[in-house]
Amino acid sequence: MNFEKVIFGFFIVLSLTLNVGFFLGEYDNAAHHSVFELFAVVVVNLIATGLKLGDRSQIGAILLATSLVADFELIAAALRWTFAVHIAGTGVTPDVMASIIALAGGALVANIISVVILVSETLMSRL
Amino acid sequence: MNSSQDISRVTFIVMREMRAPLMAILIVYALAILGMVFIPGPELNGEVQYLSIFHAFYFMTYTATTTGFGEIPFVFSDAQRLWAIVCLYVSVVTWFYALGSIVRLFQNRYFLRAVEEWRFAKNVNRIAGPFYIVCGFGDTGSVLVRGMNEAGLRVIVIDQSEDRIQALKLRNYKTAVPGLCANASIPRYLLEAGVRSERCQAVVCITNNEEANLKISAIVRLLNPQTRIITMSKVDDFEETLSTLGGEVHIVDPFKTFARVLNASINNTAFYALNNWLVGDKGATLDSYIQPPLGGWIICGYGRMGLEANRVLTKNGIKTAVIDPHSRRKEEEIDTYVIGHVNAKTLSRAGIHEAVGLLAADADDGHNLGTLLNARCLNKNLFTIVRQNSHENEVAFSEANADMIMQPTLVTARKILLLLIAPLLKPFFRYLLAKKAGREEILKNLLVLLREKIGNQKPCLVTIDFNSEKSSAVIQALDEGEEVLLGHIISDPRNRDVELDLVPFVIKSCGKEIVLPAKDYKILEGDQLLFCGTSTSKYLLKSSINSEYTLYYLRTGQYKPMGYFMQWYERRFSKA
Numbered sequence: 201m202n203f204e205k206v207i208f209g210f211f212i213v214l215s216l217t218l219n220v221g222f223f224l225g226e227y228d229n230a231a232h233h234s235v236f237e238l239f240a241v242v243v244v245n246l247i248a249t250g251l252k253l254g255d256r257s258q259i260g261a262i263l264l265a266t267s268l269v270a271d272f273e274l275i276a277a278a279l280r281w282t283f284a285v286h287i288a289g290t291g292v293t294p295d296v297m298a299s300i301i302a303l304a305g306g307a308l309v310a311n312i313i314s315v316v317i318l319v320s321e322t323l324m325s326r327l
Numbered sequence: 328m329n330s331s332q333d334i335s336r337v338t339f340i341v342m343r344e345m346r347a348p349l350m351a352i353l354i355v356y357a358l359a360i361l362g363m364v365f366i367p368g369p370e371l372n373g374e375v376q377y378l379s380i381f382h383a384f385y386f387m388t389y390t391a392t393t394t395g396f397g398e399i400p401f402v403f404s405d406a407q408r409l410w411a412i413v414c415l416y417v418s419v420v421t422w423f424y425a426l427g428s429i430v431r432l433f434q435n436r437y438f439l440r441a442v443e444e445w446r447f448a449k450n451v452n453r454i455a456g457p458f459y460i461v462c463g464f465g466d467t468g469s470v471l472v473r474g475m476n477e478a479g480l481r482v483i484v485i486d487q488s489e490d491r492i493q494a495l496k497l498r499n500y501k502t503a504v505p506g507l508c509a510n511a512s513i514p515r516y517l518l519e520a521g522v523r524s525e526r527c528q529a530v531v532c533i534t535n536n537e538e539a540n541l542k543i544s545a546i547v548r549l550l551n552p553q554t555r556i557i558t559m560s561k562v563d564d565f566e567e568t569l570s571t572l573g574g575e576v577h578i579v580d581p582f583k584t585f586a587r588v589l590n591a592s593i594n595n596t597a598f599y600a601l602n603n604w605l606v607g608d609k610g611a612t613l614d615s616y617i618q619p620p621l622g623g624w625i626i627c628g629y630g631r632m633g634l635e636a637n638r639v640l641t642k643n644g645i646k647t648a649v650i651d652p653h654s655r656r657k658e659e660e661i662d663t664y665v666i667g668h669v670n671a672k673t674l675s676r677a678g679i680h681e682a683v684g685l686l687a688a689d690a691d692d693g694h695n696l697g698t699l700l701n702a703r704c705l706n707k708n709l710f711t712i713v714r715q716n717s718h719e720n721e722v723a724f725s726e727a728n729a730d731m732i733m734q735p736t737l738v739t740a741r742k743i744l745l746l747l748i749a750p751l752l753k754p755f756f757r758y759l760l761a762k763k764a765g766r767e768e769i770l771k772n773l774l775v776l777l778r779e780k781i782g783n784q785k786p787c788l789v790t791i792d793f794n795s796e797k798s799s800a801v802i803q804a805l806d807e808g809e810e811v812l813l814g815h816i817i818s819d820p821r822n823r824d825v826e827l828d829l830v831p832f833v834i835k836s837c838g839k840e841i842v843l844p845a846k847d848y849k850i851l852e853g854d855q856l857l858f859c860g861t862s863t864s865k866y867l868l869k870s871s872i873n874s875e876y877t878l879y880y881l882r883t884g885q886y887k888p889m890g891y892f893m894q895w896y897e898r899r900f901s902k903a
Contacts, residue, residue, distance in 0.1 A: 202886040204893045254891035257876060 205322070211248040212263075212318055215270070216311040218244055223308050227301045228294035235281060238304070242274045245307070248314075259321050263314055270310040277303035337438075337445050344432045348425035355421045359387050359414040369404045376401055386411075391418035443507070444519060450505035451521045454481050458527060459747065460520050462511035462543050463534035464491045466718040467559070469498075470740035471531065476500045478748045483520050485511040487534070512542040514550065522550050529555035531743055541565050548572045557746060559739050561631050579742045581735035586635035588738075589712075591760070592731075593619055593643050597770050598759060601777075605752075605786055605859065606741045609725075613778050617730060620683040620710050621645055623662075627669045627698045628689030629653070632714055632733070636686050637661065645684075648677035669698045674705055684710040688733075692720045699727055749788040751833040751840065751857035758842040769843070773830070777859065780828045784861045791856040791872070798872035804882070805852055814846030815881045817858075820871045823881050827867055829860025 218241045225232025249267040252260060277300045284296040292300075363383035368376040378386065382400055389396045390411065403411065432438055451458075459475060461468055464486035472495075475482050484506040486492055492508040509516040511534065521527055530547045532540040537560060544558045555575045560566050566578050592599040596616040603611040624640055626633045629651035640647050641660045648663035649655075650673045655664045667673045669689075679685075685702045687695040695713050702709055713729040715721075716736075724732055745752050759770050777786070795802045804811050813834070819825040834844045835855040841848065850856075860868070871877040879887035888894045 204886060204888055204890070207893075208890075251890045251892050254894060255889040257874060257889070260889060 208248075208251055209318060211244060211251055212267075212311075212314050215241060215244040215248050216308075216315050219270075219274075219304065219308045219311050223301065223304050228298040230292040230294075230297045233297065233301065238274070238278060238281065238300075241304070241307075242271075242278055245270050245274055245311075259317060263317055266310045266314045266317070270307040270314070273303045273307040273310070277301075277307070337441050340438055340441060341432065344438075345425075345428060348421075348428040351421050352418075352425050355418050356384075356387055356391070359391075359410075359418060360384055362410045362414065363387070363407065366406050366410050367404060368407055369402060371401070378407075387414065387418065390415050391422050393419055393422075444509075444516075447505055447507040448519045450503065451483055451519065454483075454505075454521075454526070456481060456526065458483055458521065458524075460485065460517070460522060460527060460530045462486070462530065462532050462540075464488075464495055464506070465533070465535055466736035467533045467740045467743075469495075470718075470737060471533065471743055472500075472504060473498075474740065474744040475747060476502065476504065478744075480747065483507075485509055485516055485520055487511070510539075512539050512546065514546050517543070517546060517550060522547055522554070525553065527551060527554050529557055529747065531747075532556070532558040533739060533743070537562050537565055541568060544569055544572060544576065548574060548576075557743050559743075577746055579739055579746070581738040581742075582631045582635045584738050584742050585632065585733050585735070586639045589619070589636060590639045590643070592617055593621075593639070595760065595767075595770075597767070597774055598756075601759075601770070601774060602756075604777075605788060606745065607785065612783070613774050619712070619730075622683035623648065623678055623681055624684040624686065625650065625674070625677045625679060625682050625702070626686045626688060627651075627702075628687065628694070628714075630688060630690055632688040632735070633686070636688060636712075648682070650674070650677050669694065669701065671701060671705065674702055679705045679709075682706065682709065684712070687711070687713045687729075689714065690716060692716050692723075696720075696723060696727060699729060745788070749790055749857055751790065751835055751855060752788065754835075754840040755833045755842055755857065758840075773843070776830055780830055781859070781861055784828075786859050787862050787865050788857065788859050789865050789868075791858070791868070793850055793852060793854045793856070793872075800875040800878040801850060801872050802852055803875055804878060805850070809882065811850045811878070811882065812846065813844055813848040813850060813856075815878070816850070816868060816872055817846070818881050820867055820877045820881060823884055827860060827864040829858045829864040829868065831856060831858045833857045 218237065222233060222237040222241050245267065249264070249271055252264040252267055255261070255264070280296065280300050280303065281292065284290055284292055290296065360380060360383040363378050363386060364380055365377075368378060370376070386399065388394075391414075458481040460483045461472055461475075462485045464472065464484050468484065468486065472482050472484060479501075481502060482504050484492070484495055484504055486495075486506065486508060487510050489508045492506045495504060495506040498504070507516060507520065511517060511532075517530075522530060530543070532543045532547075534540055534543070540558050540560060544556050547554065547556055552574055555577070556572065557577045557579060558569055559579050559581070560569060561580055561582060566580065569576055569578050588599065588602065591602065596618050600611070600613055600616050603615070604613050621643070622645070624645055624647050626637055626647055626649045629637070629649045633649065633651070637647050637649065637660075646662045648665065649661050650665045650667065650669050652666065652668055654666055655661070663677055665673045665677045679702060685698075687698040687702075689695050689698070692715060695715070699711055699713055702711070711729040712731040712733060713724065713727065715724045715732050715734045718734070718736060759766060759773075791798065793801055801811050801816065813831060817827050817829060817831060819827050831844055832842070833856070834841045834848060836851055837853075858868075871881055876887050876889060879885070888897050
């Protein structure tokens with residue numbers, strides 16, 4: 201058993217599952233999406249990205265790329281939330297929520313790709 | 328440089344051929360436009376309207392091409408209409424003239440030829456890595472190119488026959504194989520095929536013309552002193568010339584190769600089985616031992632093959648009888664020489680009833696099959712070897728049920744393929760065949776090992792170069808001062824306690840060949856390894872010598888930390 205793979209797999213799968221949790225619900229209903237969930241997704245995703253740094257293999261490069269895409273979209277979603285609540289002061293209206301969920305949905309796809317790559321790589325090396 | 332010359336040649340031809348039609352169109356347009364501009368149009372609000380140059384050009388564009396949108400931007404005056412009639416007839420005719428010139432140019436054989444050569448040179452230039460030039464795409468060439476392509480080598484083909492090049496383009500190769508229909512003994516075509524390039528690894532001359540092969544070899548040697556030359560030759564005089572060309576020249580003589588195989592099958596059946604299995608002979612297994620019987624042999628057809636076979640047979644103390652329509656050459660040792668065509672009478676005179684073996688070695692397939700049937704009628708227990716000249720007769724020969732089929736084209740193709748993909752096989756065979764104590768035991772053990780590892784799967788002969796390009800992880804480990812043993816890289820990356828299904832044959836290190844190397848052999852940079860294994864083991868080994876993480880696992884049994892975090896964690900906590 202490879203200890204690094206355990207940690208690695210844990211964070212990647214955790215970020216995917218948290219992302220799904222945040223994404224579920226009516227897409228423009230703020231009551232269905234918690235800001236703390238978004239916070240957790242962003243943090244776990246950043247940790248997962250950090251773990252991927254330094255891997256010189258091809259698969260490592262693709263995993264890092266997908267992870268960076270997820271980070272990028274989740275941070276954009278968080279900024280959108282912050283802007284709406286604190287700067288524009290409009291609060292989380294349905295159209296703001298819709299655009300946040302759209303970004304989180306994109307990040308979800310990137311996270312799914314990460315997990316698929318991780319699983320298929322593991323299966324391939326233990327053919 | 329070569330390809331840009333061709334481009335300029337093609338563009339030059341287009342320019343020259345299109346000069347007159349283009350000039351004609353230009354002049355007709357200019358005059359027509361000028362006319363339309365200066366001829367007064369209709370009066371509108373008391374002012375005479377004129378066409379602008381832009382509008383006149385627009386009008387000509389749709390008129391000359393027979394589109395005819397009408398009178399734009401205003402209804403024309405009669406004077407303009409008169410001029411429009413003139414313009415229409417003249418410009419339409421000029422257009423057809425120009426179009427006809429283009430069509431004629433594209434139908435011109437020589438122009439098409441120039442375009443084809445230009446495309447070929449472009450495709451050759453596009454090949455980034457090392458490549459091989461094969462001159463001649465007959466039976467031998469197609470088998471060889473197929474084999475090289477499957478082994479991942481880039482091939483360029485030159486053949487004189489248009490049909491064969493067309494056939495080449497329709498084959499489903501893994502990577503593109505550029506082909507040019509040309510006489511390869513003309514230097515220009517060899518240059519277009521990239522013979523001067525340092526990426527040109529070898530030129531293989533296997534046209535069906537001996538003299539052409541010799542000429543191509545000489546030209547290649549002059550154009551590129553570095554590259555390897557592999558030539559098929561069946562004539563002794565040519566072989567002497569070829570061997571003095573200088574540089575690395577391999578001469579492949581199908582009949583001499585066959586003689587060697589025949590000799591091995593008489594003296595060393597295990598080796599014969601191994602050889603046939605490695606080259607992928609149809610139906611060959613490691614257990615198929617074929618032994619030609621000792622006793623009287625009849626050779627039908629005393630050409631090059633008959634001659635070589637006779638030498639081998641007499642050397643092994645076998646009495647031979649020859650049937651051939653030509654009169655006897657004095658110098659050879661032959662028991663009975665019957666002059667005439669092969670039939671029941673001549674066969675009887677050659678002693679068919681007492682003979683144990685028959686070799687049908689004529690250059691004509693029909694004769695050989697006829698001989699085989701004829702002889703079987705007279706003596707049912709004959710051991711038969713038959714020569715198959717053309718690949719087309721494959722079905723007939725496999726139905727004929729001969730004990731050995733000798734196909735010169737196939738023998739040549741396989742021999743060349745092995746020279747290219749497994750150059751270390753030659754010293755390996757030399758080692759196995761050396762008349763020294765214990766060698767037969769080694770061969771027997773090797774067969775047991777191969778049967779156990781590969782069994783009924785197709786054997787792959789693979790050559791691995793230990794350099795930074797082909798096995799980056801190994802070189803990296805060596806640079807870090809680590810030891811990489813042969814036993815490491817041939818273990819299974821899925822579980823290092825198990826070995827991959829392969830048998831290392833030879834390692835070439837610092838000019839020395841180590842046959843059947845031990846597992847604790849320390850790999851050095853620049854070594855070359857030849858192994859025989861299953862295709863799965865080939866892929867696994869190639870991936871583990873290129874992945875530093877897999878190689879680390881194979882060497883130590885530990886997992887190398889991949890990310891910075893784990894590397895820091897290992898440093899921080901493992902050592903403490």
